[in-house]
Amino acid sequence: MNRLLRITFVLALVASLASCGGEAKVLVGTSREVLMVYSEDSKFSAGALYKYMTRILYTPQPETLIYLRPIKWDKFPQYENFRNKILFLLPNDSLWSLCKEEEGVLFRKNLFLRGDFTILVCSYDSRAMLRMITDYMPVIWDTILNKAIRELSEVEFLGGKNRKAMEKVKRLFGLEMVIPAGWKEYKEGEGFLSFIKGNPSRFIFIYSEPSERSFTLEDVVNLRDSLTTIYYEGDSVVREYITSMTDNVAGVSILKIYGLWKNDTLVAGGPFVSYAFNKDGRFYLLDAGVFAPESQNKVNLVLRVEGIIRTFR
Known part of the structure; x- marks a missing residue:
């Protein structure tokens, strides 16, 4: 009887997931990959951060320490389950509400999917955003790199x-x-x-x-x-x-x-x-x-x- 109940529960769960339409979302991207989402108005801020965070380590072949994947906002729905994200947000961007009227660089966990990590760069003005990102570049870099180190080294301590x-x-x-x-x-x-x-x-x-x-x-x-x-x-x-x-x-x-x-x-x-x-x-x-x-x-x-x-x- 118990076995029958378990089977019934599993079938009901499968049916429920199927009725929701679509497969369960999973994280994509490695610990060293970061999605950068920007608009035409925030492209200079995104470009400045991209340049700052592009660092090469010779192993001896050249490898990038952190891989940055820049995309425009219209492509974001296809990538919202990316593991690490940096979102450049101005009032006219579709997800400006994430800033909750707060200006600054905000760090969020589990924002779109359990296990994801998102950095929100929120500003009311593109010029102010550029000044802000210039000040926060070292903090963003350290945060992303140290997170990658922690995640990659976990296997050593198992x-x-x-x-x-x-x-x-x-x-x-x-x-x-x-x-x-x-x-x-x-x-x-x-x-x-x-x-x-x-x-x-x-x-x-x-x-x-x-x-x-x-x-x-x-x-x-x-x-x-x-x-x-x-x-x-x-x-x-x-x-x-x-x-x-x-x-x-x-x-x-x-x-x-x-x-x-x-x-x-x-x-x-x-x-x-x-x-x-x-x-x-x-x-x-x-x-x-x-x-x-x-x-x-x-x-x-x-x-x-x-x-x-x-x-x-």
């Missing part, structure tokens, strides 16, 4: 934590950082500790000095080269392929570097990301990279391991 490794990191460096299960200690030296995992080959290292220091981009790259020469059999940074930016993690200001490493002796190379910062009276350099020559999407991999070093506290 197996749990390597608590023994985490305790060692805390003891040696005074740093809280989540080391996922399956990552193995690789090499240790003065102020240095590294971990690796295979399939594909991924690596992270932690380096620290007992006092804070001032540093430039060149200082950090030179320091990385000096460490990888010793511990990674001669790896070095390809200087012409560096992208750097400032960031803030858990209230700590960091210099973030994306780049390409190479090893001429081993005929190897791939993307990496480094975090340099001062914290609690110490200097730190955290680094994550990959070697995956067979992969056609190495940016996903480097953002995935970046999610590990980003757990520092």
Whole structure:
């Protein structure tokens, strides 16, 4: 009898969905894709943000960190279930009501579909919108990129934590950082500790000095080269392929570097990301990279391991 009731319920549910006309909507687009919707009046604001957010990482082939998909408002109904969206809204746009008479850059979850993320750029005037978007560009960039890092790195933490490794990191460096299960200690030296995992080959290292220091981009790259020469059999940074930016993690200001490493002796190379910062009276350099020559999407991999070093506290 219970089985008959369950079957009846399932059939009723299917019939109900069918009667609603159409299939259930699902999210489309990857964590690194963003739909940008604009009108003729907001095209200059959209263009300015597009230019700001178009950043290339060499892996060694050039890959875009964040893919932007610009469309006009008349096409939006076909794409409203996109995972990430930036909507440029003026009073004459069809969805201006989403702004609720509020001017500014607004961040909304589950606005069109469960799981989606939407940034509303709301302004009564196209010139004011351009000034606004210029001020908010870094915030929008950080929000979109860090969301992608979180989502892509989730797979690294599915197996749990390597608590023994985490305790060692805390003891040696005074740093809280989540080391996922399956990552193995690789090499240790003065102020240095590294971990690796295979399939594909991924690596992270932690380096620290007992006092804070001032540093430039060149200082950090030179320091990385000096460490990888010793511990990674001669790896070095390809200087012409560096992208750097400032960031803030858990209230700590960091210099973030994306780049390409190479090893001429081993005929190897791939993307990496480094975090340099001062914290609690110490200097730190955290680094994550990959070697995956067979992969056609190495940016996903480097953002995935970046999610590990980003757990520092």
